[in-house]
Amino acid sequence: MERSLSMELVRVTEAAALESAKWVGKGLKNEADDAATTAMRKVFDTIPMKGTVVIGEGEMDEAPMLYIGEELGTSEGAEIDIAVDPLEGTTIVAEGGWNALTVIAIADKGNLLHAPDMYMDKIAVGPEAKGLVDLDNSVEDNIRAVAKAKNKNVEDVTVTILKRDRNQHIIDEARRVGARIKFVENGDVAAAINTCFDYTGVDIMFGSGGAPEGVLAAVGIKALGGDFQGRLVPMTDEETERCRSMGVDHKKKFQLDELVKGDDAIFAATAVTDGELMRGVQFKGDYVETESLVMRAKSGTVRFVKGRHSMVKKPKMIL
Numbered sequence: 001m002e003r004s005l006s007m008e009l010v011r012v013t014e015a016a017a018l019e020s021a022k023w024v025g026k027g028l029k030n031e032a033d034d035a036a037t038t039a040m041r042k043v044f045d046t047i048p049m050k051g052t053v054v055i056g057e058g059e060m061d062e063a064p065m066l067y068i069g070e071e072l073g074t075s076e077g078a079e080i081d082i083a084v085d086p087l088e089g090t091t092i093v094a095e096g097g098w099n100a101l102t103v104i105a106i107a108d109k110g111n112l113l114h115a116p117d118m119y120m121d122k123i124a125v126g127p128e129a130k131g132l133v134d135l136d137n138s139v140e141d142n143i144r145a146v147a148k149a150k151n152k153n154v155e156d157v158t159v160t161i162l163k164r165d166r167n168q169h170i171i172d173e174a175r176r177v178g179a180r181i182k183f184v185e186n187g188d189v190a191a192a193i194n195t196c197f198d199y200t201g202v203d204i205m206f207g208s209g210g211a212p213e214g215v216l217a218a219v220g221i222k223a224l225g226g227d228f229q230g231r232l233v234p235m236t237d238e239e240t241e242r243c244r245s246m247g248v249d250h251k252k253k254f255q256l257d258e259l260v261k262g263d264d265a266i267f268a269a270t271a272v273t274d275g276e277l278m279r280g281v282q283f284k285g286d287y288v289e290t291e292s293l294v295m296r297a298k299s300g301t302v303r304f305v306k307g308r309h310s311m312v313k314k315p316k317m318i319l
């Protein structure tokens with residue numbers, strides 16, 4: 001895989017962020033999502049690669065763009081699998097909340113778990129606690145392991161978790177142990193990635209969120225040297241059947257290396273709204289500023305890219 005793809009992917013996530021940021025706080029989820037998806041789709045086709053969407057906006061019959069199986073790029077070069085969440089946090093944008101991202105991950109063909117669109121139980125930690133936590137251990141044991149690895153008291157460990165009733169048992173146990181909790185209303189890709197950056201102030205992420213988001217986060221965490229495990233949570237017979245038809249074991253605990261095989265993988269994200277990790281899109285008048293994160297698992301290079309997009313020379317902002 002060409003390493004120059006990193007920069008190309010940033011152009012894609014930037015374009016999606018620039019377009020969806022126009023919808024911040026307007027209460028219109030679908031418009032925000034469409035804006036991101038359309039922008040991503042347009043820029044993708046300028047990239048020299050032979051990509052196939054393996055995690056995307058749905059099946060061909062239900063999604064007009066970035067559907068699973070869709071081919072992207074100019075068809076040159078190596079065959080690449082693509083996972084996208086054009087707007088990770090449609091509700092965040094609609095409500096003007098925190099931590100909305102536009103996200104892409106790519107890997108060599110066959111190396112990303114083809115996660116069906118359902119829930120996944122997840123655990124994520126930064127590099128200090130790599131190999132020390134486990135989805136099958138108790139919340140208490142995991143929190144204690146992170147505390148020890150980071151030389152902290154349990155009371156100083158900050159757990160981050162998607163605020164949902166289905167995650168209440170984790171919240172109860174984390175409270176019983178005495179850890180601090182930072183709730184996320186939406187957007188657990190950002191929450192998972194945040195565990196790998198000390199300055200975000202979070203040490204461990206637990207809980208059930210979207211499976212596609214799990215694979216996306218796993219690529220980023222692989223590049224950052226952190227750890228991640230996930231297990232699908234089919235909620236209906238239909239979802240169990242869907243796992244079976246996609247050939248994905250719904251009872252299996254997937255290790256990071258099973259979610260993302262090998263290390264030829266790239267993660268790129270641009271912040272749409274402000275978060276712990278990055279500032280969201282800022283409209284300054286003559287220009288618009290973006291902050292992106294792009295990382296490559298093979299080299300472990302992590303780049304924060306600040307973009308200044310001229311409204312004078314490129315009033316339409318993309319292409």
Ligand code: VTB
Pocket residue numbers: 087088089090162164185186187188189208209210211213
């Ligand atoms: C999850 C989470 C995402 O939406 O998919 C969530 O992983 C949907 O879960 O980060 P609910 O059905 O409980 O709302 C996000 O928060 C945003 O896409």
Ligand code: MG
Pocket residue numbers: 033085086087088089090
């Ligand atoms: Mg989305």
Ligand code: MG
Pocket residue numbers: 085087088089210213
């Ligand atoms: Mg999402």
